[in-house]
Amino acid sequence: MSRILITGSAQGLGHHAATALIDDGHQVVVHARSTHRAADLSDLTARGAAVVVGDLASLEQTRSVADQVDRLGRMDAVIHNAGVYGDTDRHPSPEDHPRVLTVNTLAPYLLTGLIQRPARLIYLTSDMHASGDDSLDDLTWSSRRWNGTQAYCDSKLFVTTLALAVARRWPDVISHAVDPGWVPTRMGGPGASDDLEQGHLTQTWLATTDDPEAQRSGQVWKHRRPTEVAAAAQDVTFQDRLLDQLADITSCRLTEARRS
Template sequence: MSKIFITGSTDGLGLLAAKKLISMGNEVVLHARNQKRADDVHQELPNSKILIGNLSNKSEVEDLAEQINNNSPFDTIIHNAGIASGSSQLIFQINVVAPYLLTALVKRPKRLVYISSGMHKGSSLDLNHLETTTGYSSSKLQVLMLSKAMARLWPNVSTNAIDPGWVPTKMGGQNANDDLEQGYAGQVWLASTANSSITGQYFYHSKPSQYDSRADDTSLQQQLLNQLAKITGVQLPN
């Protein structure tokens, strides 16, 4: 049995992954943006523990990190939360800054899972103006770069990224034509596997997949980390 924390787990793929992992006998701690969303999930999962924090607010992310640490140790942390539309600043804050801060501030688990997207391929990347130029596709390239960087910098933590595909969730919409179960199966597999040698990879439907080669550029990775440290005032621990 593993102890797992999943951001953005009150609906969509995060909630589906949580339910599946719970059914397999794992201890899963969920995350909600606010108390109302936590109350709604308690109707479905009355015995679940839910931590609360708005990922668009830096102080709330820092408070969430403290809550996670108070419930540590975790075997796996899944950085699932994300938005597909909104201002560049909001997308950047939720999709990139929040997972960066939680990675930096939370006690290291055995496994880290980041949710990217196939839409990251060929996206724009302006490392000097991240707060004003980051759209959804760019945010998912940055998440993949973060995942690759952490796999390199923290070799004792199994760190991977996943493309869940275009699946029919609230975010994906009704026209999405990918397999919903496959959309969260990769998270479930990586969260519960005991194979620590699986690290630094990018998966689609639980299989290694092609990705933008910029993600492997260690110079670009470091520039991204430097910019995130500068923007947040928080450095990654060595």
């Protein structure tokens, strides 16, 4: 039996993943962004799941989530499932622009740095990561004209790069990224063409399997098969530049954040 944290568990892929892992006898820690949303986890808490609460759009609340998780004990695996999609039809204020970056990239980075180091880390990405901007100019969209779709692509390039950088820097951890496909969740929409059931199975498998191929850290997976990875995400120089910027934004450096 493994102890596994899943962020963004109140609905969609995170909820499906939590259900599947509980069905298989694992101890699951689920996450909701608010106490109101935590009510949607009652079916899982009734089966023994523990709950942590905090809005991953806030770095302060993300730090609180890390503290709550550590009070529960060391996780065997963490599935960084929570994510938001950029909204090109909405015209948010400048303060809203960092939300996509914060939830999709900064929160998993900060949780990676602050939570007691697990044996396995799984980060959710998208095939759209291949369209991410690898210039690393203006990550927080403070000067660029807002483009929600591009912000999403960027954030997924960054979190994919994070997964591969962690695999390189932390050889004692198995770190992967997973593209669940375009699935009909609330974020994906009803017109999504991929299989919702298949969408969560790869991350639950990676969190628990002893398959030798899955033990080879630093891959990107889709439907339990390795898939294509943007060249930038594999570039060591780009990885280090990105981690330096994320450290500056969050005031947390992975090499300094390990807890034993």
